[in-house]
Amino acid sequence: PGPCPESRDPPSGTADPAAHLLRGRPSAPARPYSLSRSPEDYRYSPKPRHLKPGRLRRLLGSAFDRFWMATEEPRRLNGSLLEDDLESLSRDLAEGAGRYRRKLWRELEGLELPTLLPPGSGSPPELPGTLARRLRQWLVERAACRLTSAWVDLGPVFWPRWVRHTACDDGPPGCSWPPGMTCRPAQLTHIKLLAWHCWIPYPVVAACKCSCR
Secondary structure (H helix, E strand, O other), X not given: OOOOXXXXXXXXXXXXXXXHHHHOOOOOOOOOOOOOOOHHHOOOOOOHHHOOHHHHHHHHHHHOOOOOEEOOOOEOOOOOEOOOOHXXXXXXXXXXXXXXXXXXXXXXXXXXXXXXXXXXXXXXXXXXXXHHHHHHHHHHHHOOOOEEEEEEEOOOOEEOOEEEEEEEOOOOOOOOOOXXXXXXXXXXXXEEEEEOOEEEEEEEEEEEEEEEO
16 A cells, blocks of 8 residues: 545545545545445555555554454354454443443432332332332443444455444334433544555444433
8 A cells, every 4th residue: 555546526426425535635534434335436446466464464563453353254154244242352342331331320329219119018128229229220221322233345445344333222212211312422433444545544433322312
């Protein structure tokens, strides 16, 4: 890889203006996963002689991160696409998720919960406290906002060409009670990739939080 090619206008009919960001030095940071994966959107493409893994690995150096990137398509032994428990594979993601859960617990501990059992119901005295803890635990789990991921082939312009794309798990019925709040990105981090002919920061979603739309 060498200097970035000279900037030029995007081709007519290009739906996403981010598709031509790598034709010159971007004037604004790229949005997560907004760079085009189509080789037709770039002026140059590497030749096979340019794609020697050893040389590219040396160029990327310590920025190579096995959690976020792969030189070949990650697959299980049975051929299915690899799906991972993200927090078990990344200390940074696990620590971030742990901090968010502890924050939720602190907020819920200061929340006055409604009386779960009527007075004189004959229940053991410790039962209301147990039910309150379980209710708090349920609320924390509902609002935990976990990350999901999928491996995406960025094409021959990028190396490593396989990158883990993460997203906020936003399945129904939402992350709050009463419903109305959803899981949204709360933090971005940048991984470093090689691009022909550019070295670029590549933003990826690193954490989510429960918030209003």
